[in-house]
Amino acid sequence: MPTDSQPAHPFRVFLVDDHRVVRSGVSAYLAMVEDIEVVGEASDGQQALDRMAVLEPADALPDVVLMDLVMPGMDGITATRQIKARWPAVEVVAVTSFVEESKVRGALEAGAAGYLLKDADADELAAAIRAAVSGRMHLDPAVARILADSTRASQQTGDSLTRRQHQVLLLIAEGASNRQIAETLVVSERTARTHVSDILARLGLASRTQAALWAVQEGLVPGPRPGR
Template sequence: MIRVLICDDHLIVREGIKQILAEAEDLRVVGEAANGADALRGVRAGREAGQGPDVVLLDIAMPQRDGLDVLKALKSEFPKLPVLMLSTYPDRQYAVRSLKLGAAGYLNKSADSEQMIDAIRQVARGQLFITPSVAELLAGAVGAGGRHAVDDAQPLHERLSHREHQVYQLLAAGRSVGEIAEQLVLSPNTVSTYRARVLEKIGVRNDVELALFAVRLEQSAGPA
């Protein structure tokens, strides 16, 4: 029996995943978490009771502490625990980053139920789950001369953390610090800190230059 912990901030998503997993006799949901802190507590409590999860399904976009930060914490504390990242974002945005941080796989929420079940079984066996689209991204990432070359050549906006990227997008859209704080349920001081990191990592001095950077990036990318 493969024990699974589901971490997603949307109840309807967790309920949907539970229904999917209920179709497989060898999978059992042993816990749920609506945020990163609850996910860490759930894994720790389960391990102490001898009934910890064998696989963690972890959403990337969550309040308070995003999935990539939680992934780092889980891999630091439980390095052998397989973590399968879930996301609604395009694969090219977070797949490679998740795998480099130690995720056992990356699955878009648009995947069908059979693929999700297969992914859980695969990572539970200690294997890496990679879809063809993610495999193509990985091949492109290492094809230029290895991991260090990839890191050095990584586009500036892709060096942002998930939360920094959220702030970047909202700043580029003309939102104020106060508006961003309200939307992301953060304090204005925290948003200001993220803003400073974004400006530094991208190499611009203010929000106007950031918006111009975003426009040039979108123009250079062309149609998706």
């Protein structure tokens, strides 16, 4: 019987990277982690979508996809967006060599629940997977700094937010989706989506992740874990 610290089944992970040696290395890392199981792999975004479609009828979809961003064919940002649109419950963690702000923003805005560099060790990789499954975000420290600097540079203020928008902002910071926000506040998903867009516009931010970081900096919530 699983304990409070162990899931009922290992967290299922799917690897997407165009380099076989990288997939083999990550798979070897995760083989040493008791509560994580690699259930499939792909060499590009389209292959990942095709193979996950095969897993779906068997109720064997992964809990988390570890996604490279720069690949031939369908890139990782496009694949992340399509995975989140088709299988919202599947979390995606970007694992890449690049920390450019455009790639960070692109991955997170596509729905990634974390962003790690390929030199991350096994413990950090496992921590990012567990965080994604539990609805939290795990960012490499360098990535967290990029987002924090960008957020501070906007010099936004929350004085113009309504009481309802403050409620929505807190839910965003806790990692809630538009559907979860709608259910919590007993409004339509369309209304929740409108509130999120209005908050980003009023604060001068480009993404939900920046909104969450803003809430952390303002001391409204503990916020997502920015790495180890």
